[in-house]
Amino acid sequence: MRTFETIIIGAGPCGIRTAIILKNAGVDVVIIEGSTPGGKINIAPRVDNYPGYKMISGPDLAVEFFTRLNAASVEMIGDFVTSLTKNDDLFIVQCENNIYAAKTVLIASGTKEKKLALPKEDKFFAHGISYCALCDGHFYKGQDILIIGGGNTALKEAIFMADIARHVYLIHRRNEFRGNRKLVDELLTYPNATILTPYIPIELIGGDKLEAIKIQNVETKEEKVLHVQGAFPLVGQIPNSTFVKIPGVLDEWGTIPVENKTKATKVAGLFAGGDILPRDVRQIYLAEVDGMMAAKAILAYLGKN
Numbered sequence: 001m002r003t004f005e006t007i008i009i010g011a012g013p014c015g016i017r018t019a020i021i022l023k024n025a026g027v028d029v030v031i032i033e034g035s036t037p038g039g040k041i042n043i044a045p046r047v048d049n050y051p052g053y054k055m056i057s058g059p060d061l062a063v064e065f066f067t068r069l070n071a072a073s074v075e076m077i078g079d080f081v082t083s084l085t086k087n088d089d090l091f092i093v094q095c096e097n098n099i100y101a102a103k104t105v106l107i108a109s110g111t112k113e114k115k116l117a118l119p120k121e122d123k124f125f126a127h128g129i130s131y132c133a134l135c136d137g138h139f140y141k142g143q144d145i146l147i148i149g150g151g152n153t154a155l156k157e158a159i160f161m162a163d164i165a166r167h168v169y170l171i172h173r174r175n176e177f178r179g180n181r182k183l184v185d186e187l188l189t190y191p192n193a194t195i196l197t198p199y200i201p202i203e204l205i206g207g208d209k210l211e212a213i214k215i216q217n218v219e220t221k222e223e224k225v226l227h228v229q230g231a232f233p234l235v236g237q238i239p240n241s242t243f244v245k246i247p248g249v250l251d252e253w254g255t256i257p258v259e260n261k262t263k264a265t266k267v268a269g270l271f272a273g274g275d276i277l278p279r280d281v282r283q284i285y286l287a288e289v290d291g292m293m294a295a296k297a298i299l300a301y302l303g304k305n
């Protein structure tokens with residue numbers, strides 16, 4: 001079994017940033033990636049809030065990240081982690097094709113967007129459907145849009161969109177919001193915002209791109225059609241953490257609470273960063289900052305400068 005000083009699970013912005021710092025500091029580090037290097041940004045049509053680039057497509061930025069990883073001569077293993085356990089002082093990382101061990105592990109495996117599970121949802125992705133208003137909202141400047149969800153993320157992104165869109169509809173399947181009441185009140189101060197509850201989306205309408213959404217009142221079954229050019233399902237994220245088999249690491253949502261400055265979990269030698277942490281806003285720069293802080297703490301843990 002190959003043993004490393006550090007194994008990083010996930011080659012997104014958090015994992016890549018950490019790997020480069022550790023490698024440059026002389027750590028025997030490997031990054032294990034189960035899909036496409038660069039992480040979730042691969043599915044972002046455009047990124048134009050990342051300093052250094054006026055505008056860049058998500059896949060192009062992912063290639064840039066991967067190029068930097070290669071330039072730093074970081075070893076990357078293409079494999080999917082199925083189990084992470086700890087045996088005395090060593091972490092055991094079981095993958096689909098192989099098994100590895102390490103003194104320290106960084107979990108940077110991110111999240112998956114919860115989908116609406118409606119026909120045409122995938123077809124309209126990037127053609128009217130986006131899972132990040134903060135990232136893609138400006139493409140819908142002056143247009144009518146719909147936010148779906150009742151948590152803080154949905155409410156905050158609806159407020160953000162009310163400043164740029166012509167009209168913002170927000171639908172939620174319950175009459176009560178999971179999110180903060182103050183955010184609901186703030187959204188209601190916008191004349192161009194309408195909250196509709198208890199409604200669910202039942203049909204995505206359009207040819208090559210989204211043109212309207214049929215919604216249904218959960219109690220009365222009454223249906224109506226909202227003519228919108230953009231829709232943001234913000235109904236939650238699914239953390240990529242089912243492989244974590246060490247007790248006490250995950251919280252009840254499957255995200256990983258960490259100590260703020262070091263990104264250390266409750267388990268000695270185990271760190272986590274990026275979207276897998278419990279947080280409202282998930283962005284590249286936050287993932288990278290986590291990576292830098294985790295790298296510093298991993299170096300200290302390994303007794304290196």
Ligand SMILES: Cc1cc2nc3c(=O)[nH]c(=O)nc-3n(C[C@H](O)[C@H](O)[C@H](O)COP(=O)(O)OP(=O)(O)OC[C@H]3O[C@@H](n4cnc5c(N)ncnc54)[C@H](O)[C@@H]3O)c2cc1C
Nearest residue numbers: 010012013014034039040044081110135274275282283284
């Ligand atoms: C549509 C969209 C547009 C976005 N646009 C922007 C934007 O414009 N600006 C911005 O700042 N942010 C944007 N984001 C958010 C940004 O992509 C994330 O915040 C960022 O990628 C998080 O980085 P991460 O390293 O924590 O996780 P991720 O980027 O999610 O990387 C995690 C990696 O871990 C891998 N992985 C997961 N499980 C396993 C496993 N079991 N074994 C091995 N590998 C595994 C995954 O394949 C993935 O490559 C956008 C997100 C979406 C969905």
